[in-house]
Amino acid sequence: MDIDKQLEILRNGRCISERDTHLICELAKEILIEEPNVVQVKTPAIVCGDVHGQFFDLLELFKCGGQLPEKRYVFNGDYVNRGHHSVETFQYLLCLKIMYPKEIILLRGNHESGAITQVYGLYDEVKRKFGNPYVWQYFCEVFDYLPLCALIDQKVFCVHGGLSPQINNIDQIRVIDRRTAKDHEGPMSDMLWSDPDQDLEGWFVNNRGAGYQFGRKAVDQFSHINGLILIARSHQLVMEGYKYEFNKKLVTVWSAPNYCYRCGNEGCILVLDENLEQSFQFFKESAEPTQMIIGSTVLPYFL
Numbered sequence: 001m002d003i004d005k006q007l008e009i010l011r012n013g014r015c016i017s018e019r020d021t022h023l024i025c026e027l028a029k030e031i032l033i034e035e036p037n038v039v040q041v042k043t044p045a046i047v048c049g050d051v052h053g054q055f056f057d058l059l060e061l062f063k064c065g066g067q068l069p070e071k072r073y074v075f076n077g078d079y080v081n082r083g084h085h086s087v088e089t090f091q092y093l094l095c096l097k098i099m100y101p102k103e104i105i106l107l108r109g110n111h112e113s114g115a116i117t118q119v120y121g122l123y124d125e126v127k128r129k130f131g132n133p134y135v136w137q138y139f140c141e142v143f144d145y146l147p148l149c150a151l152i153d154q155k156v157f158c159v160h161g162g163l164s165p166q167i168n169n170i171d172q173i174r175v176i177d178r179r180t181a182k183d184h185e186g187p188m189s190d191m192l193w194s195d196p197d198q199d200l201e202g203w204f205v206n207n208r209g210a211g212y213q214f215g216r217k218a219v220d221q222f223s224h225i226n227g228l229i230l231i232a233r234s235h236q237l238v239m240e241g242y243k244y245e246f247n248k249k250l251v252t253v254w255s256a257p258n259y260c261y262r263c264g265n266e267g268c269i270l271v272l273d274e275n276l277e278q279s280f281q282f283f284k285e286s287a288e289p290t291q292m293i294i295g296s297t298v299l300p301y302f303l
Helices: 003-011 017-032 055-065 086-100 114-118 124-128 134-143 170-174 185-193 216-226
Strands: 040-043 043-047 074-077 102-106 149-152 156-158 201-203 211-216 231-233 242-245 248-253 268-274 277-284
Touching: 003 017, 003 086, 017 040, 017 086, 017 134, 040 043, 040 170, 055 086, 055 102, 086 102, 086 124, 086 134, 114 124, 114 134, 124 134, 134 156, 170 185, 216 231, 248 268
Parallel strands: 040 149, 043 074, 074 102, 156 231, 231 248
Antiparallel strands: 043 268, 149 156, 201 211, 242 248, 268 277
16 A cells, blocks of 8 residues: 555545555554554654644644654544544554554554544544444554553653553553453553642542542652653643643643634643653644534533
């Protein structure tokens, strides 16, 4: 398959065909099945937050951070739902994964789920664009193959949501069966759904309906046991594009500018150089082609 041709189709504002999407998903699964739950990444590297179907803003992200394979990227999940172009977004990222498997790491977010995508946009988008749900089914198969975390130079831990009270050591993550683990309970679910809380020491029930809220003590212990200098996560809208917490031991990175086309927030990526020095690059929303959905509604943030 000519992946360059498929990328050009997407850059020109069209979807890849159903047949070719199936082939791309099968090729991506062959790559992803070889990746462990915790992917080892070397610096320099760029960490990206939620994208949520804002495809033309994803193109702006790459203009800001640089193109593959000159740059190395870790995406923290939530590629789909809420934005108007979830199909194109995931197709594009899978094509890049096939072309440059070592230079782009696609972690799983809580929205990479069959149940969540039926409610929050992807399923309906696929049916509208293809007339059937098959592309949604192909995507859902890929979701189960996505790794859970990345470890950059053994010092920066990347994850979509956060920590789990069942996980003290990163080695415990390595043995999870990510293809059969449940979406809404257990340590994998916690890592996809949990949120930090400055006012907490340890753990508290999360108001999202899955995962936990975790505090300073939880971050300190996990970082100390695993020799980390930073936990880089996403999952929560940050108006300024990034937010440090717990004496800069944790940062939230958000990469969907003007989220849901109305929030007015910054888009941001975290840049780590060869010495693990941290800096941030900001990018504005694109002048997106007006392919808006008639009568679309924005669903509430919390489940």
